[in-house]
Amino acid sequence: METPQIDAIKETARAAVQAAEPKTVHIPAYNARTRQTETRELVIRSGKEGNSFKRITLILSFILIELAFLAVLYAQFIIAFLWFLFIPYGIGVIFACRVAVGNKNPDSKIAWILFLLILAPAAVYLLAGEISASPIKARRLKRINAETKFLQKTELPEGLPPRVKQDCNLIQNTSDFTPFFNGAAAYFPTGEAFFEDVLTELQRAEQFIFMDFFIIAEGRLSNAIFKILIEKARTGVDVRVIVDGLGSHNTLSLPKVKRIRKYGVKIIAFEPVLPLVNFFVHYRDHRKIIVIDGRTGYVGGANIADEYVNAKERFGVWKDASLRIDGGAVKSLTLIFLRMWAYSSKEKPDYARFIDQSAASAGFRESGSGQLILPYGDGVNDGSALGKAVYCNIINNARETIYIMTPYFVADGGILDMLKAKAQSGVDVRLVLPGVPDKKIVYALTRSNAERLVSGGVRVYTYTPGFLHSKVMLSDGECAVVGSVNMDFRSFYQQYESAAYLGGGTAIKSVAADFENTFALSKEIRLADIKKRGIFARTGLAFIRLFAPLM
Numbered sequence: 001m002e003t004p005q006i007d008a009i010k011e012t013a014r015a016a017v018q019a020a021e022p023k024t025v026h027i028p029a030y031n032a033r034t035r036q037t038e039t040r041e042l043v044i045r046s047g048k049e050g051n052s053f054k055r056i057t058l059i060l061s062f063i064l065i066e067l068a069f070l071a072v073l074y075a076q077f078i079i080a081f082l083w084f085l086f087i088p089y090g091i092g093v094i095f096a097c098r099v100a101v102g103n104k105n106p107d108s109k110i111a112w113i114l115f116l117l118i119l120a121p122a123a124v125y126l127l128a129g130e131i132s133a134s135p136i137k138a139r140r141l142k143r144i145n146a147e148t149k150f151l152q153k154t155e156l157p158e159g160l161p162p163r164v165k166q167d168c169n170l171i172q173n174t175s176d177f178t179p180f181f182n183g184a185a186a187y188f189p190t191g192e193a194f195f196e197d198v199l200t201e202l203q204r205a206e207q208f209i210f211m212d213f214f215i216i217a218e219g220r221l222s223n224a225i226f227k228i229l230i231e232k233a234r235t236g237v238d239v240r241v242i243v244d245g246l247g248s249h250n251t252l253s254l255p256k257v258k259r260i261r262k263y264g265v266k267i268i269a270f271e272p273v274l275p276l277v278n279f280f281v282h283y284r285d286h287r288k289i290i291v292i293d294g295r296t297g298y299v300g301g302a303n304i305a306d307e308y309v310n311a312k313e314r315f316g317v318w319k320d321a322s323l324r325i326d327g328g329a330v331k332s333l334t335l336i337f338l339r340m341w342a343y344s345s346k347e348k349p350d351y352a353r354f355i356d357q358s359a360a361s362a363g364f365r366e367s368g369s370g371q372l373i374l375p376y377g378d379g380v381n382d383g384s385a386l387g388k389a390v391y392c393n394i395i396n397n398a399r400e401t402i403y404i405m406t407p408y409f410v411a412d413g414g415i416l417d418m419l420k421a422k423a424q425s426g427v428d429v430r431l432v433l434p435g436v437p438d439k440k441i442v443y444a445l446t447r448s449n450a451e452r453l454v455s456g457g458v459r460v461y462t463y464t465p466g467f468l469h470s471k472v473m474l475s476d477g478e479c480a481v482v483g484s485v486n487m488d489f490r491s492f493y494q495q496y497e498s499a500a501y502l503g504g505g506t507a508i509k510s511v512a513a514d515f516e517n518t519f520a521l522s523k524e525i526r527l528a529d530i531k532k533r534g535i536f537a538r539t540g541l542a543f544i545r546l547f548a549p550l551m
Contacts, residue, residue, distance in 0.1 A: 137343075141379065144342050145176070150335055150355050154178040161478050163397040164372065164503040170393050171376050171501065174384045179374040183327020185502060187482065187510035189470075189517070191308035194300065194322040195221060201292050202228045208238040208354060210291040210337040212498075214284065214484070216243050217251035217305035219312065225304060226260055233264035241265060242340055244285040245272035251305065270344045270496075283380050285340060286495040288322070288484050289333055294354065297325045297333035299375060299500050301471045301484050308469075315436040316466020321405065321514065323482040323500050323507070329373040331355055336377040336498060372503030378485065379496050387485035388415075388492040390501065391473060395419060398475045401428045403515045405470040409433060409446040410488035416449065420456030428459075432518055434469075435462040451530045461522035468518075471499075472511060479503050480511045 153172055156165050156179070168179050188194035202209060202225070209232060216222055233239045243252060248269070257267055270285040290298040300322025306312035308320055325333065338349050378387040395402055395418050402422060409431065423429040431450055437443030450460045471487075474480045483499020485491045502508055 141343055144339050148335060148339060148342075148351055149176055150351060151176055151178050151332060154180075157181075160372070160503065163394075163399075163476070164479050166397060167390065167393055167479060167501060168372070168374060168503070170389060171374055171386065174386055174389065175376055177332055177374060177376040179372050179501075179503070180327065180329035180331075181372055183325060183329050183373055184371055185326075185329075185373050185500070185505060185507035186324040187507045187514065188300070188322045188324065189319075189510070189514040191302045191318065191320045191322075192310065194298070194302055194320070195309050197324060198290060198298060199224060199228065201296050202232070205232050205237050205292050207293045208240070208291075209293075210240050210289070210334065210341075212242040212285065212287050212289040212337050212340060213304050214244045214247040214286045214288065215251055215303035215305055216241075216248050217303070218253065218256060219306035221306050221309055221311060222252075222304050226265070229265050230260065230263040239265045240337075240341060241267040242285065242337070242344055243267065243269055245269040246284050247286070247303075249273055268341075268344050270340065284495050285344075286484050286491065287336070287340070287377070287498040289337055289498050291330060291334050291337055294330055294334055295326065297330040297375070299323050299325065299333060299483055299498050301469055301482075314467070315434070315438050318466060319463060319468045319470060319518075321470035321472050321482055323502075325373055325375065325500060327373070329375050329500070332375040332377075333498075336375070339377075340496070371505030371507065372501075374501040374503075375498070376501065377496065377498050380494060385492050387483075387497050387499065390481060390499070391415070391485070391487065392418065394473055394475050394479060394481065395422060398422055398427050398429075400476050401430075401474070403430050403432075403472075403474045403512075404487070405432045405468060405472045405515070405518065406487045407434055407438070407446075407467070407469045407471070408442055408486045408488045409449050410442065411449065412489070415487070416452060419453055419458055423453070423457035429453075429457070430459045430461065430515075430519070432461045432463060432468060432515075432522055434467045435464045435523070436466045438467055447525075451525060454525055454527055454530060460525045461519060462525065463518065463522050465521055472514075474508070474511050474515060477508060477512060480508055482511070 156168055172178055188197065209229065229239050229241070260267055271283070288300055288302060300320065302308045302320040302322050307314040307318045310318055334354055335351070338351055338354060341347070341349055376386060378384070392415065395415070402419070419429050431453065433446055433450055434443065454460055471485050472480065472482050480502045481499050482502070483497065485497045485499050491497055502511070
């Protein structure tokens with residue numbers, strides 16, 4: 001039964017709720033300890049204030065939950081990021097170990113191991129490193145070479161200079177290429193003179209035309225050449241062209257290639273760069289070869305692009321050197337081309353047909369002019385580094401002079417030491433480099449390496465008119481090499497190259513005259529000029545030099 005006091009308390013509570021304010025109610029209570037009735041206060045708060053407290057509590061709970069979720073997410077991100085770092089660099093360590101135990105150049109090994117462990121993930125190694133072409137491709141290349149032994153080793157005659165005989169033995173014993181004595185060679189010191197002769201000889205073709213070039217660029221020069229090739233293909237001449245899939249990737253469009261093919265010209269790409277399918281960018285076909293009817297061949301450093309004939313200016317005057325070969329030695333160039341055609345097209349050409357059409361060659365006993373000509377090809381998978389070996393042999397056997405033209409001088413320490421030792425022993429050693437760079441970092445490294453030789457007595461020149469792209473070596477007026485082989489790691493270990501070794505003959509005199517003319521147009525680097533370089537520049541070049549094999 002409710003008392004008036006209880007009714008009063010209820011009424012006060014309702015008023016407190018309606019007023020949204022706390023109310024104080026005095027309630028009588030009996031204290032058993034003191035046996036007295038006391039008055040106690042009861043504070044009645046509004047319902048709205050209680051709801052606000054609940055909302056605040058709920059919001060704080062959500063914030064705490066959200067912070068906890070973010071903390072967990074951050075921890076997961078850190079773990080995932082560590083895995084993201086660990087996986088590529090872990091693979092990098094595996095590849096670094098592979099490089100360490102491989103049969104690669106020691107300087108190249110050190111650079112790649114540093115690069116893999118410190119600066120870049122293993123993906124870069126897959127793209128640009130020293131992984132050989134796939135085992136299937138490597139086996140196919142070796143099988144093609146083994147099945148095409150069409151050149152018989154030549155017995156070298158008496159009377160050859162000893163150093164020429166040693167160079168020929170080196171090439172014969174590390175490859176299946178051999179010297180020929182029943183032909184002639186003509187040296188072209190510029191691209192203009194070279195392609196003028198090429199255009200004339202292409203017009204005379206009756207049976208076949210083979211061309212293998214690293215770069216073919218659309219322009220006046222290529223248009224003139226393709227015009228002749230199309231005309232010849234229409235008359236039944238077998239016209240075949242190989243372009244490098246990377247070197248000509250952005251210079252020769254697919255629509256242009258398709259139009260040329262419609263007229264009967266067979267044109268294929270060596271290792272086209274295809275994302276996720278073929279990503280090898282260093283193992284390229286760097287050769288420059290032309291064969292016409294097996295009677296005339298060309299080899300050298302000039303690509304088919306307008307700058308090579310100075311129809312378009314790039315980096316000042318462009319200078320390049322090439323060689324024309326007539327006679328039996330053309331047989332070697334024919335074989336080099338057909339092997340690359342078989343690999344790139346996956347077809348088996350009629351080797352005998354084309355090589356039999358080449359000029360007959362049976363060595364010195366059927367000699368014509370007495371000009372020794374030994375064309376050779378160097379490849380990634382043969383393991384011989386023949387291009388480098390020939391250069392080193394010529395340097396090592398030099399007695400009086402060593403003259404070198406090269407656009408890129410990124411050689412290893414062994415070649416630098418050999419050149420310095422020769423200069424210090426009294427041999428006249430001279431090196432000609434471009435005066436205007438095409439690749440600034442590589443050029444800085446080229447200049448830096450060359451300048452290291454100056455203190456050792458090597459005379460270093462820069463070609464003042466512009467860019468020198470020639471790859472030529474001459475020694476003692478007795479032997480020379482003209483071809484596509486640069487003095488860098490790429491040419492020595494990572495590209496397919498072609499060149500011709502000359503012993504004596506009139507072509508040697510033309511090479512010597514070109515060197516003298518080039519010296520006159522060039523500026524010699526003096527030791528005083530080198531010392532002017534600041535400490536920061538020297539430090540930067542020293543750091544870049546660590547990674548020379550990657551360039």
